[in-house]
Amino acid sequence: MRRLVFILVSIVLSPLMLVGVMIYMFRVRRALKRRGVDGTTYEPFTARLVMHDVGTRSDPVARRLASRLTVTGPPVWALFGLPMRSAAHLSGHVPTVFDFPPGKPHKLMSVMALRAEFFDRTLESASGDVAQVVILGAGWDTRAYNAIYSKLRFFEVDEPATQQEKREALASAAIDASHVTFVPLDFNEKSWRDELVRAGFDPDLPTYVIWEGVSMYLDQKVIEETLQTVAGLAPGSMIAFDYLPRELFTSGGFYGLIGRYMKFGFGLLYGTEFKLFFPGGGDARDEVASILKGQNLELRDFEVLAYRTQYPAYGFVLANNVSATRE
Numbered sequence: 001m002r003r004l005v006f007i008l009v010s011i012v013l014s015p016l017m018l019v020g021v022m023i024y025m026f027r028v029r030r031a032l033k034r035r036g037v038d039g040t041t042y043e044p045f046t047a048r049l050v051m052h053d054v055g056t057r058s059d060p061v062a063r064r065l066a067s068r069l070t071v072t073g074p075p076v077w078a079l080f081g082l083p084m085r086s087a088a089h090l091s092g093h094v095p096t097v098f099d100f101p102p103g104k105p106h107k108l109m110s111v112m113a114l115r116a117e118f119f120d121r122t123l124e125s126a127s128g129d130v131a132q133v134v135i136l137g138a139g140w141d142t143r144a145y146n147a148i149y150s151k152l153r154f155f156e157v158d159e160p161a162t163q164q165e166k167r168e169a170l171a172s173a174a175i176d177a178s179h180v181t182f183v184p185l186d187f188n189e190k191s192w193r194d195e196l197v198r199a200g201f202d203p204d205l206p207t208y209v210i211w212e213g214v215s216m217y218l219d220q221k222v223i224e225e226t227l228q229t230v231a232g233l234a235p236g237s238m239i240a241f242d243y244l245p246r247e248l249f250t251s252g253g254f255y256g257l258i259g260r261y262m263k264f265g266f267g268l269l270y271g272t273e274f275k276l277f278f279p280g281g282g283d284a285r286d287e288v289a290s291i292l293k294g295q296n297l298e299l300r301d302f303e304v305l306a307y308r309t310q311y312p313a314y315g316f317v318l319a320n321n322v323s324a325t326r327e
């Protein structure tokens, strides 16, 4: 019954959402063109915004930030978010895709919630053991502004135009970012470690590196450099990252078709290219562990989310530097 009410309210309000989506897409294209801001940042952000709006994952900073960002600023979020918010509040039902924390067994539909849960959980459990957090490709990530991490020093690394947009939105929303050091750079051009050190990062302190939603856009060389860099940080340092398995593009059939459709869609809307390096097949765990070992990292937590077990769809990895285990 609750699901039925949810569907009915959603249908009645869907024209508003449609208008919101159209303005959203138009703005993504315009923001990309005019300012060079990375549009993919809005994909995970809007998923987290909906989770906040329907009351499953609290992220009040994201809500404040959204109203000041080019794409989600008024009236987009009011139009886009209202149907989902109203349907959830009136019916008491939340669709699986926005349920948080996601139920078990994990479903493909829960991928964005699982992603948020993985990075929330791993950061929270490591936060007492590290002194600083580096967020590589931070986009509109709001974890640095969560009061529970007020004792940690944060460094956000991102492409210059994207980071500038975030800094302006944070200032405009009066969100305190005084404990955050912003380091603008392109991973293809500069060493993030060198630039961080220049900005005041202490490589001798244990560090937690978040690399969420970024590995799929980088070349193997850049990925390996990042892993090597974490391996060279102080003992106790860790990295958490996610990936789209390379089988998505190498498989045939319907599964491979979805991969090609995703590639085409992201290229068309955001102008980005997926470069999938990590494996998702039956031996994925061992293969990922071996890739990490080759860079002096040790696998600590690993999960591949699969469709019907044989179709890998998403990977989650937590690794620590080898020196940490010798301590």
Ligand SMILES: C[S@@+](CC[C@H](N)C(=O)[O-])C[C@H]1O[C@@H](n2cnc3c(N)ncnc32)[C@H](O)[C@@H]1O
Binding pocket: 038, 040, 041, 042, 043, 044, 045, 136, 137, 138, 139, 140, 141, 157, 158, 159, 162, 185, 186, 187, 188, 211, 212, 213, 214, 217
């Ligand atoms: C999909 S968004 C993820 C944002 C954020 N981590 C999250 O999960 O909400 C990808 C992020 O990686 C950044 N990025 C992608 N390629 C990059 C590069 N070559 N150099 C620096 N940043 C990059 C983008 O600017 C963007 O912020």
